[in-house]
Amino acid sequence: MGQTLRIFALAGSVLVVALGATSQMRAQSKTSYPSMAALDQYLMPDRNAEIALARTAAPDSISRDAKILVLGSHGYETAVEGKNGFVCAVERGWMAPFDNPEFWNPKIRGPLCFTPPAARSILPMTYKRTEMVLAGQSKDQIMEGIAAFAKKELPPLAPGAFTYMMSKEAYLTDRGDHNIAHLMFYTPVMDGAVWGADLPKSPVMLNPQFALEGIDVFMVLTGMWSDGTLAPVNN
């Protein structure tokens, strides 16, 4: 891989990392999370902390009036009713691509705020995956269930659906800086080259997060956290 920028999609998004990461590092990562950890490790005991973390995904002007979800032992629950149509939540490792070595990493915390179109057409996937995970299904069973769900029950992709992932407190991967500020745009499957993704100096990356669901996820790096401070852009 040399100097090539490697991208690993994790937790409802992300992430970049590892210029020249060795195969040994990757092997270690793959063996670190072979199966689901104890449920408690994925939950946040402090409900208010999870609410606050979810809200950090977007600027306060958006998230303060958003509906807030928190993860309970039986799935996501509404912690705060919203007023502006946005929904903020903290996703866990199982929202990563199925072949991601950190799929079961219990440290992953991916705050994101769904725009209303994304809340209608993308959030159902978060609910579905989480429901199957918490029911104790294996990864193979989840993949099978998701494929069927995408085919029969998933609402049509709303034009322009996107999410904010600009939290400075996110933990998206064990690698690198663990985090990056970005927006995620959801489109029908198309060649990443159509957006100029993953090319040198391009602020656009293609995230294979929802390949099974038949949806492309394009990440646009903002270079700014939700609190207005500058974020590193490692491209």
Next chain:
Amino acid sequence: MEMSREKAKNLASGGFVLVVVLAAAWQVQAQDANALYTSMAPLDQYLMADRNAEIALARSAAPDSISRDAEVLVLARHGYETAVKGKNGFVCVVERSWMAPFDDPEFLNPDQRAPLCLNPPAVRTHLPLTFKTTELAMAGQSKTQMFDSIKAAYDKKELPLPEPGAMCYMMSKQQYFSRKVGNADPHLMFWFPQKDHLSWGAEFAGSPVDIHQYSPQPITEFDISVSKWSDGTAAPTD
């Protein structure tokens, strides 16, 4: 095509006095612009005499990894011409001021140079608008005539609505939009059939998303600010 999060930046950047001063300055500028750009300037002022300079400017809209294999258009006396054949489906072009909203006081500002690199869906659905508007401007139509012609073209479906995924890069450090925003900031633009902006978080304080609702074009445009110019250097953050 008008840019920048200047409104949000102004609100966030300082005290009441500063805002008042900026507002007053903008008003003066707007008045100046209204006075200055009431009609089309001589055509030569919109053209670039150096064809190679226009090619280079067009390419500067996107990182070299994208624009070096793009088709490049340049503006000549009778419209856009292909100056360089492309290989990757992108088209880079320097748009002129008449691609701004019709109510923009600098709609006919001959100094404007707006390089952009369109991705293939935008080539199919935005570039026809660029060609049509440019044709009308260069034919000497008034702004009212242009407005009516563009509206009729959409009504008759002669101009296409944006395809899913239609977007462009506008990351040129050399871009110049207006007396009001200068070269603004590097950004990407996404086009959609007209939408209600309130569902997107556009123009909320601190949001990197800006919105433009066009008229008569039934198009909503979202601009996403990014932190670097196409050459990889950091853009100003103020």
